[in-house]
Amino acid sequence: MDVKALVSQMTLEEKCSLLSGSDFWHTEPVERLGIPACMVSDGPHGLRKQDMGADHLGMNDSIEAVCMPAACATAASFDKEMIYKMGESIGSSCQHEQLSVVLGPAVNIKRSPLCGRNFEYFSEDPYLAGEMSAAFINGVQSKNVGTSIKHFAANNQEHRRMSSSSNVDERTLREIYFPAFETSVKKAQPWTVMCSYNRLNGVYASEDPWLLTEVLRDEWGFEGYVVSDWGAVSDRVEGVAAGLDLEMPASGGHNDRKVLKAVQEGILDEAVVDQAVERILRINYRYLENAKPETPWDKEADHLLSAKIAGECMVLLKNNGVLPLSKADDIAFIGEFAAKPRFQGGGSSHIHCFKTTSALEAAEGLKVTYAQGYSVKDDVATPEMIAEAVEKARNAKAAVIFAGLPDSYESEGYDRTHMGMPPCQNALIEAVAAANPNTVVVLHNGSPVEMPWADKVAAIVEAYLGGQAVGIAAVNVLFGDVNPCGKLPETFPKKLSDNPSFLYYGGEGNEADYREGIFVGYRYYDKKDMDVLFPFGHGLSYTTFAFENLRLSAEEINDTDTLTVTVTAKNTGAVPGKTVVQLYVGKGQTDQVIRPVKELKGFDKVFLNPGESKDVTFTLDKRSFAYWNDELGDWHVETGEYTVSIGHSSRDLAVCAAVKVNSTVKIPTYYTLDTIFMDLMADPEAVKALAPILDAIKKALVPGSDDKTAAASEAITEEMNLAMLNYMPLRGILSFGGGAIAPESIEAILDKLNNA
Numbered sequence: 001m002d003v004k005a006l007v008s009q010m011t012l013e014e015k016c017s018l019l020s021g022s023d024f025w026h027t028e029p030v031e032r033l034g035i036p037a038c039m040v041s042d043g044p045h046g047l048r049k050q051d052m053g054a055d056h057l058g059m060n061d062s063i064e065a066v067c068m069p070a071a072c073a074t075a076a077s078f079d080k081e082m083i084y085k086m087g088e089s090i091g092s093s094c095q096h097e098q099l100s101v102v103l104g105p106a107v108n109i110k111r112s113p114l115c116g117r118n119f120e121y122f123s124e125d126p127y128l129a130g131e132m133s134a135a136f137i138n139g140v141q142s143k144n145v146g147t148s149i150k151h152f153a154a155n156n157q158e159h160r161r162m163s164s165s166s167n168v169d170e171r172t173l174r175e176i177y178f179p180a181f182e183t184s185v186k187k188a189q190p191w192t193v194m195c196s197y198n199r200l201n202g203v204y205a206s207e208d209p210w211l212l213t214e215v216l217r218d219e220w221g222f223e224g225y226v227v228s229d230w231g232a233v234s235d236r237v238e239g240v241a242a243g244l245d246l247e248m249p250a251s252g253g254h255n256d257r258k259v260l261k262a263v264q265e266g267i268l269d270e271a272v273v274d275q276a277v278e279r280i281l282r283i284n285y286r287y288l289e290n291a292k293p294e295t296p297w298d299k300e301a302d303h304l305l306s307a308k309i310a311g312e313c314m315v316l317l318k319n320n321g322v323l324p325l326s327k328a329d330d331i332a333f334i335g336e337f338a339a340k341p342r343f344q345g346g347g348s349s350h351i352h353c354f355k356t357t358s359a360l361e362a363a364e365g366l367k368v369t370y371a372q373g374y375s376v377k378d379d380v381a382t383p384e385m386i387a388e389a390v391e392k393a394r395n396a397k398a399a400v401i402f403a404g405l406p407d408s409y410e411s412e413g414y415d416r417t418h419m420g421m422p423p424c425q426n427a428l429i430e431a432v433a434a435a436n437p438n439t440v441v442v443l444h445n446g447s448p449v450e451m452p453w454a455d456k457v458a459a460i461v462e463a464y465l466g467g468q469a470v471g472i473a474a475v476n477v478l479f480g481d482v483n484p485c486g487k488l489p490e491t492f493p494k495k496l497s498d499n500p501s502f503l504y505y506g507g508e509g510n511e512a513d514y515r516e517g518i519f520v521g522y523r524y525y526d527k528k529d530m531d532v533l534f535p536f537g538h539g540l541s542y543t544t545f546a547f548e549n550l551r552l553s554a555e556e557i558n559d560t561d562t563l564t565v566t567v568t569a570k571n572t573g574a575v576p577g578k579t580v581v582q583l584y585v586g587k588g589q590t591d592q593v594i595r596p597v598k599e600l601k602g603f604d605k606v607f608l609n610p611g612e613s614k615d616v617t618f619t620l621d622k623r624s625f626a627y628w629n630d631e632l633g634d635w636h637v638e639t640g641e642y643t644v645s646i647g648h649s650s651r652d653l654a655v656c657a658a659v660k661v662n663s664t665v666k667i668p669t670y671y672t673l674d675t676i677f678m679d680l681m682a683d684p685e686a687v688k689a690l691a692p693i694l695d696a697i698k699k700a701l702v703p704g705s706d707d708k709t710a711a712a713s714e715a716i717t718e719e720m721n722l723a724m725l726n727y728m729p730l731r732g733i734l735s736f737g738g739g740a741i742a743p744e745s746i747e748a749i750l751d752k753l754n755n756a
């Protein structure tokens with residue numbers, strides 16, 4: 001379709017009407033020109049296509065669909081191929097249901113365990129979130145339907161989500177809150193981007209030209225349309241000017257009329273409206289011209305795919321050897337979640353499942369007894385319920401408690417106020433663990449919880465919100481049909497107050513200051529050398545793995561080069577399994593830049609039979625070593641030594657090697673009389689320029705520095721001399737130099753240096 005030609009035939013009124021939805025889920029048609037409406041729908045881990053009773057909070061029913069594991073779970077797979085496949089399946093079902101765009105993935109960073117929507121988000125780590133997101137988008141879009149990566153940007157709390165301003169410095173945005181979007185745009189070019197409800201540094205995301213145009217389009221190269229989160233528009237005219245193409249759902253034509261008036265009055269250029277309309281139509285026609293409503297949707301097959309994916313996501317947090325269970329043994333399943341698992345979160349991503357399989361159903365044929373243990377609805381474990389559970393646990397070889405967070409504890413629309421599990425469930429776990437030493441806890445939750453009983457149980461499996469077939473996956477993992485291979489995509493702190501955002505999370509009124517800066521998740525816990533309950537990247541297996549023979553392609557590189565890193569992964573145990581090879585890069589802190597101890601810069605999931613070894617290779621580039629330099633307005637690599645580590649988790653590094661990276665970019669410097677010596681001495685050019693007068697400077701500024709008598713050298717060592725000189729501004733010569741050096745000659749040196 002020649003979209004430009006089409007737009008040229010449209011009246012201004014028609015064009016403005018296209019800037020918002022025709023209803024909750026459709027873009028506006030233009031019948032006169034034969035332009036059809038296109039439908040979008042939530043997801044993203046299934047379809048929430050609503051025919052009747054539209055809403056954006058998952059209140060009303062939608063079509064029967066398949067609920068795959070939510071992002072909290074899929075991130076734990078650390079498996080790009082698998083999430084690509086999940087994307088393909090979602091894309092196909094979109095084709096079947098004639099949907100042009102599925103509204104996701106959601107890639108906001110988990111700043112605090114309290115965020116009510118953490119279950120929809122991937123990780124506390126921007127690299128992991130970006131890689132998983134890009135793979136998902138590529139999977140969906142391979143079926144010629146679009147995605148809408150959301151919520152752009154810095155939407156990390158539900159508290160006051162439509163009014164709050166996330167106040168974040170640029171380095172933190174660039175290093176933590178932007179990369180998942182940036183990577184997705186660069187590697188997968190999502191058809192659409194959804195701006196968030198919140199303001200960013202005071203400006204609504206829906207009307208921020210820096211965010212929606214300068215960064216997103218001009219820097220990263222985004223080509224699709226930007227859509228508002230549902231109801232995120234405050235000033236529509238500002239929004240159109242900033243690059244917000246489509247307003248959803250609609251404002252009854254009110255905002256379209258405002259845009260029309262702004263164009264008529266010369267406040268807004270008509271070309272900007274044309275551009276927005278073109279972007280929307282280009283995406284719509286990309287779908288329409290490739291629509292395949294005849295695409296089959298085999299929900300039963302997707303149910304099984306969902307079970308398989310959920311199995312790849314489960315994280316074995318602890319195992320004293322009780323797992324895997326034997327199918328020959330009597331096992332007690334305890335807890336209402338065994339019969340009615342919690343497998344998805346509440347709100348706009350809530351899927352109306354065509355079926356679910358609980359662990360109890362999946363265990364049919366095995367020697368499994370069941371006790372309800374607690375009531376989710378009443379949030380209680382009565383003495384009778386606990387007594388029954390204890391009795392069943394005593395009579396079994398092992399007791400498996402299915403526990404976690406009820407729906408009311410975490411949802412879109414509000415945040416948690418604490419990190420605890422329901423007290424009734426904690427009490428049940430304590431009682432059962434006291435009755436049977438082989439007590440296993442399977443957790444269904446979208447975000448970390450405190451586990452006061454962690455030391456008292458024999459094993460813990462984190463199932464997250466694993467989708468409608470989570471019961472199958474849980475039984476497969478418990479009985480060893482699937483060897484667990486998930487890794488935590490976030491740190492589980494011991495308690496909420498350990499979290500770096502604890503002091504500031506939620507903000508004051510509408511101001512949410514991100515004062516912990518770049519120190520989010522393990523970047524903080526590592527820097528503080530703090531004990532955590534379970535670290536980022538942690539996850540056990542029924543076999544063991546070794547990482548050895550780390551090889552770097554060079555000992556020294558320039559920041560324009562790439563570095564190839566190879567390591568051998570070996571299955572050293574008795575059963576086949578998959579592991580995740582995690583690559584971290586770290587640099588010691590310097591006087592110039594405060595940095596995390598290490599950051600994830602690569603990962604790969606590998607399958608190995610017992611005794612088998614495989615080489616795993618990563619390519620690192622400038623970004624792997626860089627930090628965001630505000631002065632340059634760009635990524636920058638400090639010259640120096642970097643450590644490349646390969647680990648089983650962020651706290652279990654197996655091998656490491658050093659590489660020297662040289663910067664090819666000089667940060668522009670401007671020297672004045674206020675510049676301190678330390679900064680001058682760090683620049684070889686300045687050292688050269690000052691060489692002729694350096695001794696005289698030292699003598700003038702550090703009295704006794706030329707006194708070589710034993711008494712003097714004992715009292716003031718050369719090191720002390722230099723330390724004292726370090727922080728002295730050059731103008732100190734004027735104050736303390738006694739005229740030894742003429743001010744003019746210093747100024748001449750500075751001039752020469754600055755103009756070099």
Ligand code: BGC
Nearest residue numbers: 042055056057103229230348
């Ligand atoms: C949510 C989005 C969702 C939209 C449409 C909003 O409330 O924040 O994630 O896609 O509604 O349901």
